[in-house]
Amino acid sequence: MKISRWIRPLLAAALMVGLAGRGQAQKPVEVHHKTVKVGDLDVFYREAGPKDAPTILLLHGFPTSSQMFRTLIPALGDEYHLVAPDYPGYGHSSMPLHDQFEYTFDNLAKVIDExxxxxxxxxxALYVQDYGAPVGYRLAVKHPERITAIVVQNGNAYDEGLDNDFWKPIKAYWKEPTSKARRDAIRNLVTYEATKWQYTTGAKDPELVSPDGAAHDQFLLDRKGNDEIQLDLFLSYGSNPPLYPSWQAYFRKHQPPMLIAWGKNDQIFPPAGAEPYKRDLKTLEYHLIDAGHFALETNGAEIAGLMRTFLGAHVKKK
Incomplete structure (x- = not known):
């Protein structure tokens, strides 16, 4: 039976009233915005959920920050303890200039570990996306006993995931790291046009993508000196492929339960990078989602549902 569009909201409201009447309405999740000192750095983070519940450490990608989890955190905070930090140079964490702090993935992981x-x-549990994968996998290799599960959303750990056109100018820079021309050739990746492209390309419906995410990210990218930080990290990304064998060995040895929720239309990390996980993980749930690089923007509720079911089955309550 088809229900007319105008009556659906009334039915939904009636259902919520009925649930509330039975004492089953969900209490709104409060998200706290905090800062902690790590060495000389202020590290900003978002936190929600009961601290005695299973924890999920949410690790963001480029060019964003913990703000990419702004809808996922309240969607799961009734049942899980969620913590989402900003790396140095991102979001609301400290941003020392690139000649005052060595922006490498080793150092980002060190700061997040501390x-x-x-x-x-x-x-x-780890949630890794984009840059979150090389940060998170460094933590997992160092502290395998701490990892209860891994959720991978467009986060790479295999050579197959970097075999596309997006990476060609970046790989050329890896080969000539002192070349100003090679560095300048990828400077366009920190422009507003590039940021918007990351948010909208591959989205099943671009109208579902709020412009606020890209605008927020670009405001922070445009801070004086931040472009050089990002270019340093593009160069440092070349340190990750040599570590892929050790990450894959970690997967094979420790077998963390893994949920793959991958935006299949991503032009940066295409599904070719998702497939190889099947070689190494025994407990693997695999989903290619009709979304782009920032799948949470359009498919956040879907991913939250997958996480709730998967983590509920594989992560023990405290």
Whole structure:
């Protein structure tokens, strides 16, 4: 039976009233915005959910920050403890200039590792996207006993995932790291046009993508000196492929339960990078989602539902 469009909201409202009447309405999740000192750096993070619930450490990608999780955190915070930090140079964390801090993935991982200890995270599931994968997998290799599960959303750990046109100018820079021409050739990747492209390309319906995400990210990218930070990290990304064998060995040895929720239309990390995980993981749930690089923008509810079911089955309550 078809229900007319105008009556659906009334039925939904009636259902919520009925649930509330039975005491089943969900209490709104409060998201706290905090800062902690890690060495000389201020590390900003978002936190929600009961601290005695299973923890999920949310690691963001480029060019964004913990703001990419702004809808996922309240969607899961009734049942999970969620913590989403900003890396140095991103979001609301400290942004020392690139001649004052060495912006490498080793250092980003070091800061986040120290951050987890500062805020008392001893066991957690990882959510990794884009840059979050090389940060998170460094943590997993160093502390395998801490990882309860991994959720991968367009985060690479295999050579197959970098075999596309997007990476060609970046790989050329890796080969000539002192070349100003090679560095300048990828400077366009920190422009507003490039940021919007990341948000909208491959989205099943671009009208579902809020312009606020790209605008927020670009405001922070446009801070004086931040472009050089990003270019340093494009260069440092070349340090990740040599570590892929050790990450894959971690997968094979420790077998963390893994949920893949991958935007299949991503032009940066295409599904070719998702497929190889099947070689190494025994407990693997695999979903290619009709979305782009920032799948949470259009398919956040779908991903939250997949996480709730998967983590509920594989991560023990405290």
């Amino acid at each position: 951050f987890t200890e500062k805020v008392g995270l001893t066991r957690y």
